Structures are given as C-alpha cells and as structure tokens.
Amino acid sequence: MSGGAIWVPDNHLMKEAGLQDSPDEALAYLQAITEGRVSDDRLRAYVSAAPEMVRYLQKNSHVRFQIVRGYSDYYPDLPGAKPPGGRTIEPVPFNARKLGRMRQQIRSLPRQARLFGRMMATAYDAHLMMDSSLRGRLRAATIFVRYFCNPARSLAGMDTRLTLGNALIGRLRLSLADRGIPVWLDTRASQTIVEDGRLVGLEVERGEKRVCIRARKAVILAAGGFARNRAMRQKYQRQPVSDSWTVACPEETGDAIQMGLEIGAAVDFMDEAWWMPTSLVPGEDLPNMIIVERSLPGSIIVNSLGKRFTNEAAPYIDVVKDQCASHSQGCGAIPAYLIMDRRFRSRYPASPMLPGLTPRKYIRNGYLKVADTIEDLARQCCIDSHGLVAEVNRFNQSVANGRDPDFRRGDSLIDRFYGDPSVKPNPCLGPLDKPPYCAIELWPGDLGTKGGLNTDAHARVLRPNGSPIEGLYAVGNCAASVMAHSYAGAGATIGPSMVFGFIAALHASGETKVTYT
Ligand SMILES: Cc1cc2nc3c(=O)[nH]c(=O)nc-3n(C[C@H](O)[C@H](O)[C@H](O)COP(=O)(O)OP(=O)(O)OC[C@H]3O[C@@H](n4cnc5c(N)ncnc54)[C@H](O)[C@@H]3O)c2cc1C
Known part of the structure; x- marks a missing residue:
C-alpha cells in the first residue's frame, strides 16, 4: 500500500542518467543526518549494499526501478546531499495481469493514491500534476487520456497498470512465484524457538493450527513496527499519541519487537516514528x-x-x-x-x-x-x-x-x-x-514507527551488551532505524528494509559476494 520509493545512493540509474554520486558523499550525508547515533559500520553497510541490492534485483528478478527526477534529498544543504535528486527511485509500472490470481493478494493503494478511486500514477506523475499552468494541465490531461483510452485499464475494476508500492510488491511477488518460493499468507509468527542460546525457528499460527518452523540457516524478522499497538505507543512515545492518526498497515502490531525483547534483545529509537501530518476523513478507514x-x-x-x-x-x-x-x-x-x-x-x-x-x-x-x-x-x-x-x-x-x-x-x-x-x-x-x-x-x-531491535552491520539482533543473538536478524521497522531520528529522503524507510534484508540473507547464507545469474 506504500509509495514503493526507495532511497539508494550511488545507484546505477544515476550513472546512466549522468547524475554524479559516490559512497563517500552518501556516507557523509548519512553521518550528518544521524548525528552520531548510528555506528559507521551500519552506515557503511547501507551505502555499499544499497546499489548492489538494486543491481541484484534488476538482474535476478522482475523488479525494476526508475529515478524520480528532481526529488532532492530531504536535507539538501547538508554535506554529501544530492539536491538534484537521483537517490530516490521508484518501481517501474507493472502490468497486473502478469500476476493472474495472485493479483487478489495485493492490498490496494490507499484511496488517496488512486485518482477517481481507481487510476494509478507514479510519484513523478504526481509531481508533474502540481503545475497549474496550461502546460502543466496539458501534461496532466495526457496522463488521464492514456488511462481512459486504454480499456484494459479504465474498464477494469481497478487500474491494471500498477504503480508505487503495488508495482514493487507485484514485481516481487511474481519473482517469488517464478522461483517456486512458497508464501504463507494469514500466518502469524507468535514465538521464537531457542535452543542452547541460538534461535532455531519460529512458532506460527496458521488458521487453527500452531506450526513450528525450523530454520535451516537463520530467522529474519521483517514484521514491521508497532504503529498499531496502542499499549506500546503509550509506553514508549511522547504524549499525546494515538494509533488512529497513523497510516501504517493494520498488522503493524509490534510482534517481532516483542519476540526479540522476550529473548533479551536491546531496542532503540522507540520514541520515534516516520512522522507525517494526517487528516481524519469521516467514513474513511485510513x-x-x-x-x-x-x-x-x-x-x-x-x-x-x-x-x-x-x-x-x-x-x-x-x-x-x-x-x-x-x-x-x-x-x-x-x-x-x-x-x-x-x-x-x-x-x-x-x-x-x-x-x-x-x-x-x-x-x-x-x-x-x-x-x-x-x-x-x-x-x-x-x-x-x-x-x-x-x-x-x-x-x-x-x-x-x-x-x-x-x-x-x-x-x-x-x-x-x-x-x-x-x-x-x-x-x-x-x-x-x-x-x-x-x-x-x-x-x-x-507512516509507521521506526524504533525496534538493535542490529549490527549484518542486521544481526543484538543484546544490550552488544553481542549478537545467534540465528536472529531483524530488518525494516522492527529494527532500530539506520536513519536514527532523521529521514534521508523519500524511500528512506523501504530502502533500509530491502537493503538490510539483502545483507541479512547474504550473511545468514554465508555468502560474502553477490552472485549474478
Ligand atoms: C501510504 C504509505 C505510503 C508509503 N510510501 C513509502 C515510500 O514511498 N517509500 C518508503 O520508503 N516508505 C513508504 N512508506 C512507509 C513504508 O511503507 C514502511 O515504512 C515499510 O513498508 C516498512 O517495511 P517493513 O518491512 O518494516 O514492514 P511492512 O511493510 O509493514 O511489512 C511487515 C509485514 O509483516 C507482517 N506481520 C506483522 N506481524 C506479523 C507476525 N506476527 N507474523 C507474520 N507476519 C507479520 C505484516 O502483515 C506485513 O505484511 C509508506 C507508508 C504508507 C502507509
């Protein structure tokens, strides 16, 4: 349901577009926004793995990105920032019909992100539509005409040209299906299984059943933050706070963070969130x-x-x-x-x-x-x-x-x-x-909370003394954010989720290098 943009410094699309960037500038920028609250190891890991992750997906999956032109970093005056943009990239639109029945598994974008409740546009289209001049109106009209003149899009219940987060998830879902990787929906992880101090699996609730899953290599927690957990918000965050002001998905109930806490993990930035002014429209869910x-x-x-x-x-x-x-x-x-x-x-x-x-x-x-x-x-x-x-x-x-x-x-x-x-x-x-x-x-x-389990540069979950809990990784909003109290640019929440997911998978499988097929 998100915008699907990711923040990836020094990505290959920038090079193709003639936009200059470098790991040193990206590191300087992240150091400036995080103000010493995140270790250089983690920042370096992000900077070096982010462009690798995008290239890997491009070569090995259906995932494709494009630059959101002109989308500056959020703090363009800080050292290492890229005011002309290029680090924020969004998914290339994707034809929903390629998903067949899997399309039904994808949650719709929020109503606000669908024009007339149906039509989908890219982040760059949205930017162009703000121009109220005749030229801007003509550009907006072209976007509408393309939609209405394509019956496959306009006559379908929902637009079949997926954009934003729907395009990203659609592309990822098809890539998993191609590889025959099973996805268990409606399955809630409820408990960790620890043997001899090492995390070896998870207990999950699948329908009426409780199932124990043993991990061959490790468990990577990626179950989001606690935006929808009222008790956790009351406990950790500044007041007043409410779980009805958030646009985070309803399943952001903090389960992964609780599971980590139960086995002795440390947490950080629990008072923080990806803050966003919101407006409560009567009769709307979000x-x-x-x-x-x-x-x-x-x-x-x-x-x-x-x-x-x-x-x-x-x-x-x-x-x-x-x-x-x-x-x-x-x-x-x-x-x-x-x-x-x-x-x-x-x-x-x-x-x-x-x-x-x-x-x-x-x-x-x-x-x-x-x-x-x-x-x-x-x-x-x-x-x-x-x-x-x-x-x-x-x-x-x-x-x-x-x-x-x-x-x-x-x-x-x-x-x-x-x-x-x-x-x-x-x-x-x-x-x-x-x-x-x-x-x-x-x-x-x-948009969700950003405090969670402390992790190291390999995304391993850490105890308060800094030692890793063997067999356990955490990424995304269930991990303490690599952005600390700040926000590098559009895509700085899904970017780290994907990058540290990539890092965790490589580390857990003992890979030191990415292999391209
Ligand atoms: C409208 C909107 C637009 C946004 N646009 C952008 C954007 O363009 N770029 C960006 O970077 N960020 C954006 N964000 C924020 C971004 O979507 C989130 O920060 C990001 O998705 C968090 O990723 P995650 O993997 O940590 O969690 P999620 O994407 O929330 O995924 C967590 C998953 O875990 C599942 N889960 C929860 N508990 C359990 C459990 N116990 N067992 C099993 N599964 C569980 C949930 O069902 C969910 O599928 C947007 C958010 C919203 C709401």
Missing part, C-alpha cells in the same frame, strides 16, 4: 497523508493561537516534530489547522478533494470548515481570531516578495518538489486573500 498541500501556494498551517509554527513545505517528519513542539509549549497545536483560500482550492488538491471540487458532504459533516472571512473561519475552528487575522496579514505581506522570513518556505529544493512551478518567484508561496477560506484539522500522524 487517515489521509498531507503531503502536497503543504508545499502549494495559498496555504498555511497554524496552531490554536493562529500562529504558524513551521515551514509547512519541510520534510513531513519535521513538520510533525514542530507541531508537537508547539503543542508542548502550550500553543494548542494538536490538532493544527491547514488554512486555504479559494484560489488554492480551485487549483490544487486538498486531502480527499480534487482541485475545484468540494463535495458538500465534507462541509455538512464538519470535516471542512468554510467561511467568508478569516475571523469567522477562526471562530469555527476555535482558533484565536486576532492571532489568525494578524498571521494571515503578515504572511500575505511577506509572500508578496516571494520570501518567507519566518520559516524560509520554498527556499529549499525539497520544499519546491511539490510546489507549483508556474508560480514565480517562489512555487510554494502565495497569499491567502480570496474568500471563501477553508480549513481542515491536521494530526501528528506517521
């Missing part, structure tokens, strides 16, 4: 992620005093951290409010609403607050009205020069990726001066 709305001109995010507290277009992890900081200073930022004007709504999407379309039901059920004046909007949202009027006036005056002196919104290349390039000089800034004005609540949500 909250909506608020990504592009924050970068587009004519919107601001405020707390209950009516004050901005962040660069709205900054990486989502930072927006939520600033939201929580504002709240803990007593400014009432949970929820915060995304404020937009009519010009914004006519040009750009806002949560479930397409540009120019505001279904009445969202006003009737109170999801979208609408008012002819900023004062009235503030009153409806219980925001201090003097504060909001003053803030909007101040914002409008400063953005007239294309500058945001308070938070530098739009100064950075990463801010601009989802901005509107037709708006000059700053694609992220525009006044809020066209009534009616509207607002939605924003919650400090996440």
Whole structure:
C-alpha cells in the first residue's frame, strides 16, 4: 500500500542518467543526518549494499526501478546531499495481469493514491500534476487520456497498470512465484524457538493450527513496527499519541519487537516514528497523508493561537516534530489547522478533494470548515481570531516578495518538489486573500514507527551488551532505524528494509559476494 520509493545512493540509474554520486558523499550525508547515533559500520553497510541490492534485483528478478527526477534529498544543504535528486527511485509500472490470481493478494493503494478511486500514477506523475499552468494541465490531461483510452485499464475494476508500492510488491511477488518460493499468507509468527542460546525457528499460527518452523540457516524478522499497538505507543512515545492518526498497515502490531525483547534483545529509537501530518476523513478507514498541500501556494498551517509554527513545505517528519513542539509549549497545536483560500482550492488538491471540487458532504459533516472571512473561519475552528487575522496579514505581506522570513518556505529544493512551478518567484508561496477560506484539522500522524531491535552491520539482533543473538536478524521497522531520528529522503524507510534484508540473507547464507545469474 506504500509509495514503493526507495532511497539508494550511488545507484546505477544515476550513472546512466549522468547524475554524479559516490559512497563517500552518501556516507557523509548519512553521518550528518544521524548525528552520531548510528555506528559507521551500519552506515557503511547501507551505502555499499544499497546499489548492489538494486543491481541484484534488476538482474535476478522482475523488479525494476526508475529515478524520480528532481526529488532532492530531504536535507539538501547538508554535506554529501544530492539536491538534484537521483537517490530516490521508484518501481517501474507493472502490468497486473502478469500476476493472474495472485493479483487478489495485493492490498490496494490507499484511496488517496488512486485518482477517481481507481487510476494509478507514479510519484513523478504526481509531481508533474502540481503545475497549474496550461502546460502543466496539458501534461496532466495526457496522463488521464492514456488511462481512459486504454480499456484494459479504465474498464477494469481497478487500474491494471500498477504503480508505487503495488508495482514493487507485484514485481516481487511474481519473482517469488517464478522461483517456486512458497508464501504463507494469514500466518502469524507468535514465538521464537531457542535452543542452547541460538534461535532455531519460529512458532506460527496458521488458521487453527500452531506450526513450528525450523530454520535451516537463520530467522529474519521483517514484521514491521508497532504503529498499531496502542499499549506500546503509550509506553514508549511522547504524549499525546494515538494509533488512529497513523497510516501504517493494520498488522503493524509490534510482534517481532516483542519476540526479540522476550529473548533479551536491546531496542532503540522507540520514541520515534516516520512522522507525517494526517487528516481524519469521516467514513474513511485510513487517515489521509498531507503531503502536497503543504508545499502549494495559498496555504498555511497554524496552531490554536493562529500562529504558524513551521515551514509547512519541510520534510513531513519535521513538520510533525514542530507541531508537537508547539503543542508542548502550550500553543494548542494538536490538532493544527491547514488554512486555504479559494484560489488554492480551485487549483490544487486538498486531502480527499480534487482541485475545484468540494463535495458538500465534507462541509455538512464538519470535516471542512468554510467561511467568508478569516475571523469567522477562526471562530469555527476555535482558533484565536486576532492571532489568525494578524498571521494571515503578515504572511500575505511577506509572500508578496516571494520570501518567507519566518520559516524560509520554498527556499529549499525539497520544499519546491511539490510546489507549483508556474508560480514565480517562489512555487510554494502565495497569499491567502480570496474568500471563501477553508480549513481542515491536521494530526501528528506517521507512516509507521521506526524504533525496534538493535542490529549490527549484518542486521544481526543484538543484546544490550552488544553481542549478537545467534540465528536472529531483524530488518525494516522492527529494527532500530539506520536513519536514527532523521529521514534521508523519500524511500528512506523501504530502502533500509530491502537493503538490510539483502545483507541479512547474504550473511545468514554465508555468502560474502553477490552472485549474478
Ligand atoms: C501510504 C504509505 C505510503 C508509503 N510510501 C513509502 C515510500 O514511498 N517509500 C518508503 O520508503 N516508505 C513508504 N512508506 C512507509 C513504508 O511503507 C514502511 O515504512 C515499510 O513498508 C516498512 O517495511 P517493513 O518491512 O518494516 O514492514 P511492512 O511493510 O509493514 O511489512 C511487515 C509485514 O509483516 C507482517 N506481520 C506483522 N506481524 C506479523 C507476525 N506476527 N507474523 C507474520 N507476519 C507479520 C505484516 O502483515 C506485513 O505484511 C509508506 C507508508 C504508507 C502507509
């Protein structure tokens, strides 16, 4: 159900596209963002195995990636960063019909990621669609026309051209099927089996049965984080926190972390998550992620005093951290409010609403607050009205020069990726001066948690004294993140899951070198 993008420095696609990168620059960047919280061994392992992993999959499976052009690293000013992008790569779209009946096993993308509830687009398409100029609209129209003119796509219940996470999983699933590797669905690992201090297998629940699986080489835990485990969130994370603000999949219940803890593993970064502002749309199973709305001109995010507290277009992890900081200073930022004007709504999407379309039901059920004046909007949202009027006036005056002196919104290349390039000089800034004005609540949500079992450079699970638990590896969100408190760029969560999965498999099987077939 994800975007399927992965963050892979110095990948071969960059070389083919003429984009320069090197392991040293990638290491310097990771050292800068992780601020000494992750060992150099682990960072080096990531940097050297990531491009290998992509090449390996390309040669030995159906998995193919393409560069998301222009998607800068999240901190383009830090040493070793790549502002022009290239490290974020996304799966090449994939024909669902190749999967046959296995297609039914793939969870749909969230509704938000499917245009008209069906059509799938790539991350790069989404970037292009933010351009509100005639040229941008024509490009968007081409994407729609291609879909509607292809009956195999448009007449199928769901788009058959899989993109994003569906393309990645579809490609991986077919590759497993080709090799005859069995996949047991609806099977829950519940306990580890330890003999003489070594992990030798797992006990799993399969339907009514309990089955013991003995591992020939080792067990690799890859069962996600604990975003959906209320008790763990209460225990480990800053308050307030809720498992209903997350967009993580429902099975992220922390089982793997609990299993590791039970046999003496150490954990780290348990207070952390891949933070993402979310919006709770009545009647929808999952909250909506608020990504592009924050970068587009004519919107601001405020707390209950009516004050901005962040660069709205900054990486989502930072927006939520600033939201929580504002709240803990007593400014009432949970929820915060995304404020937009009519010009914004006519040009750009806002949560479930397409540009120019505001279904009445969202006003009737109170999801979208609408008012002819900023004062009235503030009153409806219980925001201090003097504060909001003053803030909007101040914002409008400063953005007239294309500058945001308070938070530098739009100064950075990463801010601009989802901005509107037709708006000059700053694609992220525009006044809020066209009534009616509207607002939605924003919650400090996440894509999943990132604290988990401590691992070494081979992805082996470690005890508090640093010694490995023989036979046990952990990767992905059940392992303490190699990104520490930070987020290198789009794809920095699935990237490490795949890279350390690759490293763990090589180490467990005693391979020192990758063999290409
Ligand atoms: C909408 C959305 C978009 C995203 N887009 C991106 C993106 O583009 N790039 C990116 O890097 N990240 C993205 N993320 C985040 C990313 O999807 C997750 O961080 C990533 O999938 C975590 O990988 P994982 O392998 O740790 O866990 P998961 O992908 O969650 O996989 C864990 C699996 O383990 C299974 N499981 C859980 N418990 C058990 C158990 N006891 N026994 C057996 N199986 C179990 C679960 O069912 C699940 O299938 C996105 C997330 C969301 C929600």
